[in-house]
Amino acid sequence: MAGPAAGRIRHPVLRAFVRAPGGLIGAGLLLGLLVLAVVGPMIWGHPATVTDLNVPYQVHSPEHPLGTDSLGRDVLARTLSATRLTLVLGLSAAAISAVVGFGIGTAVAALGPRARGIGRRAIESSLSFPPILLALFLVAIIGAGARGAVIAIGLGAAPGFARLAENFATSVGSREFIASAKATGVGRVRLMQRYLLPNMAEPLVLAGLAYVAGAIIDISGLDFLGLGVQPPAYDWGTLLTAGVQSIYVTPFAGMAPAFMIMLTGTSLVFFGEALSRALNPRLWVTGPRRDRRAERARAGRAGKAGLAGPAAARPAPATGAADPAGPVVADAVVADAVVVENLRITLPSGGGPRALVDGVSFRLRAGEVLGIVGESGSGKTLTSLAIGQLLPHPLRTTATRIELGGIELTTLPPGRLARVLGTGLAMIFQDPMSSMNPASRAGSQLTDGARRHRGLSREEARAEAVQRLGEVRIGDARRALRRYPHQFSGGMQQRIMIAMGLMARPRVLIADEPTTALDVTVQAQVLEVLRDINASEGTAIILISHNLGVINQLCDRVLVMYAGRVVEEGDRERLLADPQHPYTKALLASVPVLPGTVPSGTSPAAELKTIPGRPPRPDEDVPGCSFAARCPLAISRCTAERPALTAAAAGGKVACFVVTGAITGEAVR
């Protein structure tokens, strides 16, 4: 809303406030209301009390634009001049709730563990009662009127603040510095004063502010019931009540105060949201749901602006990696399990589409296990998602070919696509603990795909699921079918996910970091299962991992990706023993222990090498080799021209001028 202006503001807090949706609107409205509260009674205070019994219940007239009430008093003047009393009452009630609530909350948090539990439960219970019920009860004791209403509403809302304070104090209280303060013998009360209160001031003020509108609404509710502000005093609530009672004759009389109440509420909501966003640096860059992609897109725009000149519109990758004739050698009799040719994944953004994966081509032969390695952000996962046609919005895929078992996927109508992918491809993702639907039993999740795509009955599907669970070594499979995901360990969940993938009898299994979230012994089990499946069913596997140990245990062939491109490809043994591309070398040198293989040129005892620098961001335009900036061997050509993936002397393919060009192996240290 305030986009262009926001760029010029220097102070980060202010800028965040202005950028938040509605922040300026909320602040403006609020300021107007405050001014009205000050001047309202001065200007309209007198006209508001002038009775004119000749014109009661007027709907509209030049003197009274919003009509008159039962005594002929001007509704507009009364509404405007009531601003002060209404805001004062609302602020007082909110202050009472905040102070009382935070007092109770911090007191409970300061108790011993047992008493704290009871206190917490008491707060929870009182919280479950509607504040108006508590307030009515308190009004019955204190008596009707403005004072009673403010106290009743204030106390009625206190439990909410108490819970907030208790939660906050407990979480702050458990932090390290509190522990060390305790260790040095600082008493509880001092602890509260010195450490807790400063930390809690911000949420206290924010929550209190947010509740002002709620308090006004709640007080107006009491007014409406005749229990709040008593005549001759009047606030919006009493005006609204009068308007509601005369709704047949003067329909707008009630609308004016209602509008003011809503306006106050809305402006406070906007203001509070913007304020909390401004005070919380984690929310500055992106909104709560805007994910990294949006952030990247925005960063890209900023980076673009700083970039000088005509490089902005990069031509299509004409060089090297995009060469479709290069990597494809049609030697197989059996159709390849997966063929990907010239895959490009782009993110649409202000400065034109940005390539996240560019010119990736590879084949997965039937029954083969292909490893894809690379740092996070290298495009491994995006590539696998593109094969499964699962890329999230708004990413776009273009490719010369994406084939699964000889069937071209890119041109397939949606119905057939679902069938081909549903039966031909299974995918296993990282983090098994979140891969299963927590709300339904393992059995129904294992069988739903097979029942849909293979037309199995419930019983047939369950019988097969039992068998599959046995294959992935889940004991007592029948019982496991009836369990919920949270009743399994992470390793079991991952093996169940594999079993689930096998239920489709897929030609291809894509396992994306299948062992990353698991501990080492469980990793071994999962890899074992994958190996078995590959051996017994001939299922081709694409194993995506940044862990070269895992790759080494399982793969026939390896693909090394860097910054969205394939930089090296080759048989596993050769590639791990004699890496060609400088990036692959660096990657291997950064692995602590690689069972069975010692990268050439490094001894296992040598110190671990980290790769200096970082990969280019997708929005950075790198005309040459993406690795050139970090490469110890880079020559001038590397930064000017992009190397193509070409056959290397040592076997396999590599995209590096230094390796494949005039200067060969011996130059590499």
Add this chain to the structure above:
Amino acid sequence: MTLTQTDQPASGQGVGVPRRRGVPPVLVFLGRRLAQLVVVVWIVEVATFLMVRLIPGDPAREVLGPRASAAAIAGLRRQLGLDQPFLTQYLRYTGHVLGLDFGTSFYTRLPVSQLLASRLGPELELIGTAIAMVLVFGIAGGLLLGILTREARHPRLESLAVLVLGIVGSVPGYVAATGLAFVFAVTLKWFPVAGNTPASAVVLPALAIALPLAALLARIVRVETLNALAQNYVRGARSKRLGRPAIYLRYVLPNVLAAALTLGGTIFTQLIGSAIIVESVFAWNGLGLLLTQAVLHLDFPVVEGAALLLALIVVVVNTLVDVAVSLVDPRSAAGRGLAVA
């Protein structure tokens, strides 16, 4: 390394519910919940007992006014039991409450229990209708919006929806009630302006209560839907090509419901609070109207009875929400019990 080690369930069943031999965890959960309910109701009962005793000055003087005779005041004090020792007062009060005897209304001279009985039905009718509306509008609307705005699609619709839901959600029930009454009762004459009859009379008050809270629930449901759609298990389901209806109904909805009910559980008790006020707009003869009029008239026996009964409804609704959460969420304490294979 043996497989049997990891073949044990991760968390063990019923971490929250201690396993007792022979007692199904579901019963343990329900029993515990029931005990909690009894404790809360008892605290409310103590509060209603204290109410009259907490009134500053002499409650009898307060009720009868400054010009009442000393004899009349003494009579009322006796009627309220204020002349007895404190503990005796409490035991007598509790005895009466347990016998559903709340005394006689100062204002109507009718037995309070009779008043409560006649208002309970309409109250439940109104609250029940409003809850149904909140669930239908809130869940369906939020789910639809979540699906439409997933992965930052339709950004304009998203801002519009957030704005409209924010505004509707901040409208107090009685303002919504006034607006609805004006449009649908006064202008269009589709529904009666006030009263409990005919049967369609419940629509407007229930709608007035439900709309703001449905907007609130829809916001929660929308965010939870976005949340669920971004989960691995939804991606997994999509990779299995199950088709949209199956994914939304079996993978998204149950998880959204569990989260929304946990987060939005207090919506249903807020709804009871809103009903107390909205009943006045439509002259709906429920417990809320009875309570507000009793507070206005300083009719303490009725205040005690109506507050106690409303509090009981609140506690029961809360318990039902908890049970509902446990039914849709196998990870909750009771769900763990229900899930035992």
